Amino acid sequence: MNHTAKDRPGDAVAFVDERLGAARGMRWLMDYVFPDHWSFLLGEIALYSFVVLVLTGTFLALFFDPDTTQTVYHGSYHALQGQSVSNAYASTLHISFDVSGGLLARQVHHWAALVFVAAITLHLLRIVFTGAFRKPRDINYFIGVTLLALAILEGFAGYSLPDDLLSGMGLAIAWAVAMSLPLIGGPFATALWGGRFPGSTAFESRLFIAHVFLLPAIIGGLIAVHLAIIMRQRHSQFPGPGRREDNVVGTPMWPGYALRSLGLFAAVAALLVLMGGLIQINPVWLWGPYHPYIGTNGAQPDWYLGWLIGALRLMPNLEIHAFGHTFVPNPFFGGVLFPGIVFGLLYALPWLDRRFISRDYRRHDLLERPRDNPRRSALAAALLSAVAVVFAAGSADRLFFQFGFGYEGAVWFFRGAFLVVPVITYLVTKRVCAGLAREQAHPLRGWSGHVVIRNRSGGFDADAEAIELDTAER
Amino acid sequence: MRRRLMMMVALGCGALALTDFAAHWDASATPSPTSTAAPSGLVAQGHALFDSSCASCHGLSAQGISGRAPSLHGVGALAADFYLQTGRMPLPNPKAQPLRTSPAFSPSKIKALVAYVGSFGGPDIPTVQPSRGSLAEGQRLFGLDCAGCHTIQGQGGIVTGAIVPALNQATPRQVGEAVRIGPYVMPRFGEGELTGTEVNSLARYIQSIQHPDNLGGWGIGRIGPIPEGMVAWLLAAAALLLIARLLGERTSEQPERPPRPGGGA
Numbered sequence: 001m002n003h004t005a006k007d008r009p010g011d012a013v014a015f016v017d018e019r020l021g022a023a024r025g026m027r028w029l030m031d032y033v034f035p036d037h038w039s040f041l042l043g044e045i046a047l048y049s050f051v052v053l054v055l056t057g058t059f060l061a062l063f064f065d066p067d068t069t070q071t072v073y074h075g076s077y078h079a080l081q082g083q084s085v086s087n088a089y090a091s092t093l094h095i096s097f098d099v100s101g102g103l104l105a106r107q108v109h110h111w112a113a114l115v116f117v118a119a120i121t122l123h124l125l126r127i128v129f130t131g132a133f134r135k136p137r138d139i140n141y142f143i144g145v146t147l148l149a150l151a152i153l154e155g156f157a158g159y160s161l162p163d164d165l166l167s168g169m170g171l172a173i174a175w176a177v178a179m180s181l182p183l184i185g186g187p188f189a190t191a192l193w194g195g196r197f198p199g200s201t202a203f204e205s206r207l208f209i210a211h212v213f214l215l216p217a218i219i220g221g222l223i224a225v226h227l228a229i230i231m232r233q234r235h236s237q238f239p240g241p242g243r244r245e246d247n248v249v250g251t252p253m254w255p256g257y258a259l260r261s262l263g264l265f266a267a268v269a270a271l272l273v274l275m276g277g278l279i280q281i282n283p284v285w286l287w288g289p290y291h292p293y294i295g296t297n298g299a300q301p302d303w304y305l306g307w308l309i310g311a312l313r314l315m316p317n318l319e320i321h322a323f324g325h326t327f328v329p330n331p332f333f334g335g336v337l338f339p340g341i342v343f344g345l346l347y348a349l350p351w352l353d354r355r356f357i358s359r360d361y362r363r364h365d366l367l368e369r370p371r372d373n374p375r376r377s378a379l380a381a382a383l384l385s386a387v388a389v390v391f392a393a394g395s396a397d398r399l400f401f402q403f404g405f406g407y408e409g410a411v412w413f414f415r416g417a418f419l420v421v422p423v424i425t426y427l428v429t430k431r432v433c434a435g436l437a438r439e440q441a442h443p444l445r446g447w448s449g450h451v452v453i454r455n456r457s458g459g460f461d462a463d464a465e466a467i468e469l470d471t472a473e474r
Numbered sequence: 475m476r477r478r479l480m481m482m483v484a485l486g487c488g489a490l491a492l493t494d495f496a497a498h499w500d501a502s503a504t505p506s507p508t509s510t511a512a513p514s515g516l517v518a519q520g521h522a523l524f525d526s527s528c529a530s531c532h533g534l535s536a537q538g539i540s541g542r543a544p545s546l547h548g549v550g551a552l553a554a555d556f557y558l559q560t561g562r563m564p565l566p567n568p569k570a571q572p573l574r575t576s577p578a579f580s581p582s583k584i585k586a587l588v589a590y591v592g593s594f595g596g597p598d599i600p601t602v603q604p605s606r607g608s609l610a611e612g613q614r615l616f617g618l619d620c621a622g623c624h625t626i627q628g629q630g631g632i633v634t635g636a637i638v639p640a641l642n643q644a645t646p647r648q649v650g651e652a653v654r655i656g657p658y659v660m661p662r663f664g665e666g667e668l669t670g671t672e673v674n675s676l677a678r679y680i681q682s683i684q685h686p687d688n689l690g691g692w693g694i695g696r697i698g699p700i701p702e703g704m705v706a707w708l709l710a711a712a713a714l715l716l717i718a719r720l721l722g723e724r725t726s727e728q729p730e731r732p733p734r735p736g737g738g739a
Binding site for chain 2: 036037038039040041042045078079080081082083096097103107110111114115118119122165166260263264267268271272275277278279280281282283285286287288291293294295296297298299300301302303306395397398400401408
């Protein structure tokens with residue numbers, strides 16, 4: 001390899017190559033091409049939120065005490081002086097008020113968690129609506145769905161650690177859901193908690209290890225595999241002029257994409273720190289400590305669990321009894337079955353799509369726009385709307401309180417909406433997709449089709465570029 | 475599960491309130507000795523006001539009309555003051571939940587009405603002194619007795635069959651009155667359940683949540699995850715989508731788009 005003194009990236013490559021013999025790999029990496037479309041950045045937003053989470057989380061873990069033994073609070077927050085609180089809660093207050101930068105770190109961490117799951121969700125929607133989960137990317141899609149599930153679990157674990165009123169009430173629900181597993185519920189829950197809830201002192205440290213070590217390690221590892229598989233398979237891309245199944249048109253890693261991606265990291269980090277500094281989130285000192293005998297009206301989990309609360313609330317009071325005891329308690333349906341079905345459908349999507357929706361077993365490296373596959377888009381939108389209804393039901397009491405409606409009516413309203421809204425969404429999405437496909441108009445940018453000219457014999461001619469575009473698209 | 479728990483709590487409280495209500499309804503049915511006391515000028519003025527504004531529901535001598543409104547004999551100046559200062563009375567219709575609005579009468583008329591209702595006997599307007607209470611004790615008691623309905627930050631909510639008001643406007647005196655009355659489905663707390671000092675502490679805590687210190691920044695509603703989720707999506711996710719849009723398509727390789735042909739191709 002021939003490089004001059006001015007060739008700085010080349011220098012770096014040479015430096016490493018002379019020691020590790022990695023020039024080919026690095027050259028490959030620097031030449032790796034990223035397709036140009038904004039929606040490819042959604043996953044990166046999730047990645048960078050995760051980086052922020054790890055950084056702030058490491059700081060928080062230095063000061064947090066995962067212990068629910070009760071103590072008398074004598075910290076600097078005056079409104080709780082002399083109250084009986086757990087060490088975990090007291091240390092959270094200590095982080096918030098006595099550790100410099102502690103409150104900022106806590107708030108950035110929590111905002112980052114909310115944004116992390118939101119970005120994964122948006123990323124997933126992009127993947128689903130553009131058919132990016134199709135062969136050969138189905139394997140990586142499974143990893144992605146697993147990452148979403150783990151992120152939700154990780155978020156809940158974090159939410160539960162401080163042992164404030166809301167986290168304790170959340171754990172009470174988790175305990176009820178764990179107990180509701182048919183047959184194994186009781187032993188499973190007591191094994192997981194190391195005793196019963198409330199009361200088990202073993203659980204907090206288990207939760208802590210899961211939250212700061214096990215889950216992040218698994219998530220980090222899966223992210224690495226996720227990225228490696230993307231690089232190995234190359235990015236998919238949207239159809240367009242010159243874009244074929246066997247190429248990628250876009251920006252190479254160096255110089256170009258790496259800087260852009262770094263810019264995105266800076267933007268994500270800046271936004272999260274700004275929010276952490278300016279907007280209060282989970283002010284645990286206002287919620288007070290958890291004690292099993294107190295509760296607050298309308299307590300809520302973080303948004304990414306709102307759909308499970310919604311499901312628990314919407315589920316009619318059904319239980320299955322057999323041999324004189326409750327075989328399937330009610331929380332099972334909303335807390336286990338419903339998320340089980342939603343994630344089951346997500347995991348099954350590549351297969352369902354191959355077999356029933358698109359009936360297409362081929363390999364695809366070009367994406368479809370949502371309109372190109374109206375049936376898939378409509379089905380996905382219907383599933384999304386069903387989850388959205390249940391999600392809205394989770395916070396219905398709050399919303400209805402603002403407007404002064406009663407609670408029971410709201411529950412029945414949402415039960416109806418759960419059945420009706422997906423059907424309407426399906427029909428509407430299908431029509432919109434068909435309409436867009438006919439007009440070739442981008443919903444935001446307007447028309448982007450091409451001109452065809454009717455010739456004398458009654459057929460249609462298009463100019464050369466338009467013909468190329470045509471073949472590239474399908 | 476939590477909903478069931480909450481409903482059980484609410485139902486339990488509701489039942490408690492009902493039995494309480496029935497109990498003091500019975501008690502107030504027996505004529506109270508003070509009702510024979512000679513009416514002063516204030517009481518007479520109150521009587522006149524009562525006949526025109528309240529008697530249609532509560533009866534001409536405040537003895538109650540069954541199916542419309544309870545007797546006011548024995549509820550005392552305490553209840554009259556609470557219901558009038560918070561604009562709950564006169565109720566628009568006898569089936570409605572009494573909700574807080576601006577008072578329907580001027581302070582002097584309220585005074586007269588309170589004197590009139592008080593003339594049938596019953597507890598006096600309590601003196602509540604938040605400064606004598608303890609904030610931490612108030613926080614603890616509020617979590618124990620009140621947060622299940624009012625939320626721990628007093629932001630209100632919904633329980634079975636009732637809207638629970640936010641406590642943003644309640645004055646210490648109204649706090650002291652509300653706990654002794656147990657309006658609507660709210661349970662009544664006697665001296666046995668909450669001593670005067672404890673009420674002082676509760677009032678102090680409620681005052682503190684009316685003036686949040688907003689440590690940590692903009693306090694978005696102080697009801698927890700719902701506004702937080704809204705900020706995460708509508709502010710953060712929206713901003714990041716915008717940034718992604720701006721960053722994501724620097725090198726546009728879109729084909730030259732011909733102008734849209736009029737009338738369609």
